[in-house]
Amino acid sequence: MANANTPLQVVTAAMIRRWIEEMASVLAENRACLSELDSPIGDADHGNNMERGFRAVLATLPETEDIGALLKGVAMTLISRVGGAAGPLYGTFFLEAGKPLAGKTELTPEDVVQLFENGVTGIRKRGRSDTGMKTMLDALVPAADALRSTLAEGGDLAAALKAATDAAEAGMKGTIPMLAQRGRASYLGERSVGHQDPGATSSYLIVRALGDAVEGISR
Amino acid sequence: MKKLIDNADDVTLEQLKGFGLAHDTVEVHFDPNFICLAGGVEGRVAVISGGGSGHEPLHGGYVGMGMLDAACPGQVFTSPTPDQMYEAGKAVNGGKGILQIVKNYTGDVLNFQMAADLLRAEGIEVRNIIIDDDVALQDSLYTAGRRGLGTTVIAEKVCGAASREGYDLDRLAALCRKVNIHGKSMGMALTSCMTPQNGTPSFELGEDEMEIGIGIHGEPGIERMPIKSATEVTSMLARRILEDGAYTRTLSEWDSEKEDWVDVEIQDITFQQGDEVIAIVNSMGGTPISELYTVYAALAEQAEQHGVKIVRRLIGHYITSLEMAGVSITLVKADEEILHFYDAPVNTPALRWGA
Numbered sequence: 001m002a003n004a005n006t007p008l009q010v011v012t013a014a015m016i017r018r019w020i021e022e023m024a025s026v027l028a029e030n031r032a033c034l035s036e037l038d039s040p041i042g043d044a045d046h047g048n049n050m051e052r053g054f055r056a057v058l059a060t061l062p063e064t065e066d067i068g069a070l071l072k073g074v075a076m077t078l079i080s081r082v083g084g085a086a087g088p089l090y091g092t093f094f095l096e097a098g099k100p101l102a103g104k105t106e107l108t109p110e111d112v113v114q115l116f117e118n119g120v121t122g123i124r125k126r127g128r129s130d131t132g133m134k135t136m137l138d139a140l141v142p143a144a145d146a147l148r149s150t151l152a153e154g155g156d157l158a159a160a161l162k163a164a165t166d167a168a169e170a171g172m173k174g175t176i177p178m179l180a181q182r183g184r185a186s187y188l189g190e191r192s193v194g195h196q197d198p199g200a201t202s203s204y205l206i207v208r209a210l211g212d213a214v215e216g217i218s219r
Numbered sequence: 220m221k222k223l224i225d226n227a228d229d230v231t232l233e234q235l236k237g238f239g240l241a242h243d244t245v246e247v248h249f250d251p252n253f254i255c256l257a258g259g260v261e262g263r264v265a266v267i268s269g270g271g272s273g274h275e276p277l278h279g280g281y282v283g284m285g286m287l288d289a290a291c292p293g294q295v296f297t298s299p300t301p302d303q304m305y306e307a308g309k310a311v312n313g314g315k316g317i318l319q320i321v322k323n324y325t326g327d328v329l330n331f332q333m334a335a336d337l338l339r340a341e342g343i344e345v346r347n348i349i350i351d352d353d354v355a356l357q358d359s360l361y362t363a364g365r366r367g368l369g370t371t372v373i374a375e376k377v378c379g380a381a382s383r384e385g386y387d388l389d390r391l392a393a394l395c396r397k398v399n400i401h402g403k404s405m406g407m408a409l410t411s412c413m414t415p416q417n418g419t420p421s422f423e424l425g426e427d428e429m430e431i432g433i434g435i436h437g438e439p440g441i442e443r444m445p446i447k448s449a450t451e452v453t454s455m456l457a458r459r460i461l462e463d464g465a466y467t468r469t470l471s472e473w474d475s476e477k478e479d480w481v482d483v484e485i486q487d488i489t490f491q492q493g494d495e496v497i498a499i500v501n502s503m504g505g506t507p508i509s510e511l512y513t514v515y516a517a518l519a520e521q522a523e524q525h526g527v528k529i530v531r532r533l534i535g536h537y538i539t540s541l542e543m544a545g546v547s548i549t550l551v552k553a554d555e556e557i558l559h560f561y562d563a564p565v566n567t568p569a570l571r572w573g574a
Contacts, residue, residue: 035417039421043296043297043421043436044417044421045294045296045416045417048416049297079300079301079302079333080251080300080301080302081300082300083293083294083297083298083299083300083326083330084297084298085298085329086326087298087300087326087329087330088301088326088329088330088332088333089329092333126329126332127325128471128482179361181362181363182325182363183325183363184324184325184363184434184436186361186362186363187356187362187363187366187441189361189362189441
């Protein structure tokens with residue numbers, strides 16, 4: 001078991017499973033808050049949709065140590081249960097994130113970076129979007145960047161996930177002054193300014209959940 | 220919240236059950252939910268549409284002879300999920316491919332894209348045509364583009380009829396694209412509406428205020444202003460539609476040669492003197508038909524001033540937002556092909572003539 005003295009070098013299937021449980025629990029806890037964020041600029045259902053989706057994810061999660069299969073399971077359930085834009089976007093994130101990990105029961109730091117970067121590329125393509133447009137990418141892209149750079153500077157996975165969480169949080173808050181350019185919020189034009197993006201918020205919670213899951217198990 | 224529902228979490232299920240019992244020309248399937256034509260589709264292109272529930276009669280009310288072959292209702296104001304379109308597509312596939320008519324809301328566009336990918340993996344040819352006729356938005360550079368409104372109804376009617384007359388998938392997709400670029404709409408709200416799950420108004424409107432340029436999901440519009448008379452409101456909406464420029468946007472369509480989604484640039488028509496149009500004066504759900512006639516009178520006058528002739532019209536509830544009070548106006552420039560298929564017989568729960 002890792003502690004403060006032994007750097008964390010792998011993410012196990014148990015950690016990924018815990019991540020999924022942690023996402024379900026943190027999104028359920030924040031259901032009302034996410035829907036409230038969605039109310040001035042969307043249609044006030046983001047929290048409800050994510051909670052419903054992840055409740056289904058837990059109910060349908062395959063009994064396997066194959067991390068690729070776990071992530072694909074999450075993707076397919078989100079796609080079929082969430083609806084709205086969040087379903088296909090998060091579905092695509094987990095689908096693309098899991099693709100190169102098929103058959104793996106442990107992830108190296110490089111695998112974890114790949115997981116996020118592939119997921120982000122999937123969302124970029126599916127949503128025809130990029131950072132600065134007030135979307136989930138504004139939290140996910142800085143998180144993926146922080147993950148890669150912290151590892152490159154010699155940090156271990158725990159430090160990298162902490163850095164990713166901090167970057168996602170900053171990215172989430174950074175959406176407040178932005179003008180929405182994608183999704184329903186974009187129809188509000190200037191009126192979208194001054195509100196934190198609900199998608200970036202759920203993305204921050206998802207990044208934070210991985211750090212918490214990994215820390216919870218390795219401690 | 221005062222609504223005739225049993226359980227807010229199961230509201231779409233409750234309503235679908237009743238819909239299935241009420242109309243014996245359609246079949247209702249559950250888990251995943253979809254409505255399709257009883258008897259299936261043989262030897263022609265199947266036409267499918269769908270979107271969030273709460274816009275009735277769109278889309279389930281338009282399933283039937285001469286219009287839609289299947290409709291996929293999502294949760295209230297939430298797009299359907301790809302497994303619905305996938306199962307609906309397999310149920311109505313007649314071997315000639317599927318046209319999916321999709322309103323331009325990010326969730327609908329993405330879910331219908333994923334559904335098309337799933338169906339294509341089964342060897343079924345699919346084209347998605349996006350309807351984006353809401354003129355409230357002037358450009359799409361920094362937005363998700365114009366929303367899909369009433370032109371959807373005309374596209375479903377015209378394409379459903381053309382499929383019956385043997386149009387192949389490419390020709391049908393081209394026709395649907397034409398109806399879209401010939402159609403322009405704009406809506407306004409006098410009140411907000413309440414989704415059963417939230418139970419609170421989607422936005423607050425003062426007694427003396429109205430919201431201009433709304434979509435159909437209880438979302439606020441483009442501009443809020445003091446309420447005006449029916450004729451003044453109608454003139455404002457009609458002028459905006461009739462004077463709208465040649466709007467250009469980039470939409471995502473499937474390229475069968477590249478086997479990928481590609482961005483296609485599409486440009487609208489502008490209305491000209493002498494044009495013939497199909498008009499819809501549509502209640503957002505809470506406005507009575509009597510008031511729609513006041514709106515129609517003002518619309519007819521505006522059209523005449525612009526030298527545009529209304530040759531067919533629909534006045535009533537066609538694409539609604541629950542109990543929202545308000546109106547949307549749609550004008551579709553009609554040519555011979557569009558009028559021919561518009562006039563063709565149709566027999567659906569919500570639209571019926573000649574049959």
